[in-house]
Amino acid sequence: MSENTVTPKVKRRRRISSVWMVPVIALILAGWLLWKNRIDQGPLITVSFETAEGIVAEKTEVRCKSVKVGIVEKVLLSDDLNGVVAEIRMDPGYEALLKKKTRFWVVRPRVSSGAISGLGTLITGAYIELDPAEEGKTSENFTGLEEPPVKGNNVPGLRLTLIAEEAGPISVGSVIYYRGFVVGQVERSTLDIEARRVKFQVFIEEEYAALVRKETRFWNATTFNVSAGATGFNLQTPSLQSLVSGGASFSTPQDRFDSPVAENGDVFTLYTDEKAAIDASFTPDKRVLLLFDQSVRGLERGSSVEYRGIPFGRVVDISLKYLEKGDPRVPVLVEVDTNAFKKASSVDQDTEVDLQKAVANGLRARLAYSSLITSSLYVDLDFYDDVPPESLTQLNGYDVIPTRSSGFAMIETKLTSILDKIDALPLDQTLASFDKAAGEAATTLAESRTTITKLNNAIDQINKLVGSEDTQNLPRELTQTLAELKDSVESLGPGGAVQGDLRRTLDELRSALRAFENLSNTIDEKPNSLLFGRESSGDPIPKGPR
C-alpha cells in the first residue's frame, strides 16, 4: 500500500510576498519627488558683477518687473579675482527670459543727485533685476550692470548716440530737454578712446521721438549764458535739476524741420552750448577771402558773416599768410553756406551762385559792429549802388570779394574832416578880441569887487546891531509887554474886575435914576410934597367925602 503510493511532492510556492510592493512604491514615489524637485528648478545661470554688495546666497532673488524669477544660489569670486560670479537658479518656465541681451543689475538703495531709488530694498535687502530682451540667442552666462539702466530694453522709444568733446556735467541719468520739457534721459556714457570723445547713449521717449530729426542739434543745457544784445544784458541759467544732474537740450532749426525723423542708433554731435549748436547749423560749402583796408580788431574766428543781418557763414581764419609781403591789407578767410545765401538773397534756388555777377552788381563786404559795448565785429555782405565797379579776383585759390570801408571807418573820416574845418577857423583874431573883452571884464569885476566889500561892511554892522544884547533882549521884553497887555485885556473881558465894577456902578446909577424919577413924579403930582412930604403910603386910599 505504502510502496506504490507516491509521496506527493509538497512544493512550497515561491511567490514573492506582496509586501515587496512597498519598497517598489517607495522607490517610485521618492524618485518622483526627487525628479520633480529637479524639474522644478530652472536652468542655472551665472552673472558676473563687480561686487557682491547686497547679494546673499540663497536669499537674493532675481526679479523681472517685481516678479520673482530666480534665486541666487551661490556667490563666488571670479577666477581673476576682479569681480564676483553669482550662480542663479532660475525658476522653471522663465528660460525664455535668458537671451543674450538680457540685462542684470542689483537693485539696492541709491541716492544720487538725480533721483533716489530702491528705497524698498532698505528693508527687504537687495535683489537682482532682470531686464529681458526679446530677441537674441539663449545664453547662460551674463555680465551684470553696475548701474541700473535708465530704461528697459523693451520700453519703446528712440535710442540715439551723442558725441561730445567733453562729458562735462552730463552723466547717466541726466535729462534731455526739449524746450525745457523732459523728453528723455542719458542711459549710458562711454569714452571712445580712439576718437578721444565721449559717447552718450540717449533715450528719447516714444511720444517725443518725432521731435528728433536728422538735422536736429543737441547741446549741453547746463551752461550759464550771458549775452549782451540790443535789448541789454541777458543771463540765461539752466534749471536747477539740470544744474545738479546735468542735462542736454535739442532743437531743430526752423527751416530743417522737414528733414526726416531720426532713427534708432543715429549719431549726433553734442555742442557745448546753444549758440554753438545754432552756429553749427550752417553747412558751409564755399570759402571766400576778404581783404580789409582797416583794423579787424574785434573780429575773431567764428564771428558770423551775414547778409543784411541773416547769418550764412562764419570767419574761419584771420592771418596774413594769405597775402604777399608788403600788402597792407588784412586778409580774412570766411566760409559761407551758399544755400543759405541763396535763400537770403532770393537768388534762384537752382542756379549756382555767381559771385562774379554778384560782385559786378555791387556785392561788397564790410565790417560792422555786432555790439558797441564789446566792440565785436561781424562781416556784413550787401549790395551797394554807390561803389566803384570792381570784379571778382582770385588769390591763392580763393575768390576775393571786394570790401568797402565800414560804417565806423567812414565816421572816422568825417570826424577828421570836421576837425580840419575847426583847424581852419581864424582862431587867433577871435582870441585877441576875446582877450580885450576879457580885460574890460576884469576892470568891471574889480569895481564890482569894491562894491561888494562895502556891502560886506554894511552887512557886518547890521550883524553887530543884531548881535548886541539890547537887540537880543528885545523879543523877550516884547513878550513881557504882550503878556501884560493880555492881562489888562483879560481884566476888561466879561470876567474881568473892571467890568464887575462898571456893572455895579451902572446898577447904582440906575437905582439912583429910578429914585430921582420917583422924586420928580412926586413933585409932579404934588409939588408941595417937597415941603410937606409924601403921603404915608404910595397906595392912595380913596377918601370919603369929608
Add this chain to the structure above:
Amino acid sequence: MKDHSVRYAADEGLAGCHTCGLLSPVDEKYCPRCHSHLLIRKPHSLARTVALLIASVIFYVPAMTLPVMTVQGIGGTEASTLMSGVITFWEMGSYPVSIIIFTASILIPILKIAALAWLCFAANGNCGGSQRVLSTAYHITEIVGRWSMVDIFVVAILACLVQLGTLMTITPGPAAISFAAVVILTMLAAMSFDPRLLWDRLRHHSPTQA
C-alpha cells in the same frame, strides 16, 4: 544560559494568539477565544520588515535632500532642508535646539533603521548578539518610533500658524512628506518584526535543543 532549559511552546505545537494571547494548539487554526487566525509566528515577518526598511531607506534620501519647509518672508524666500536647519541653529549658537533637531530628525531614523536591520539579520541567524541586548534594542526601537514624528508636527503646526501674508508664510516642502513616510515605514517595520524570532534562532542553533 539559563533560558536554554526553557521549554518552547512552538516545540509543543502550541501557539499564542496574536490578538488575545491565549495559548492554544496550533492545529486548531483559529483561536478558540477570539477566533483570530492562529499562527506560531507572524508570517513573512522578516521579509516584511526588510521590505518596509528598504522603503524607508529610499524615502530617507529625499527627506534629507529636499527642503522640508519654505519660509517666505520680507527678506525673500528661503527653503531649508533638515540639515540646513541644524546648521543654521548651530551657527546661531542655539546648540541645544540644534542637537535636538539633529538627533530627532537625522540620527534617530538612521539608528532605528540600523537597529531593525541588525535585528533582522540576527533573527535570520546571520550574526550574533546577546539576547538581552537584542531585546533591549527592539523595545527601544518600538518605543522611540512614535516620537519620531515631532518634526512633522512642528512643520505642520508652523505651516498652520505662520500665515502672515507678505510678512512671513511657511509652507511645508516635499521633504516633510518623505520624512513622514520614513517614520511611518519604520514604525510599520518595527511592528511587523516578530521578536520571537530572536529566540527561535537560539532554539534552532542550540545543540541541546535541536
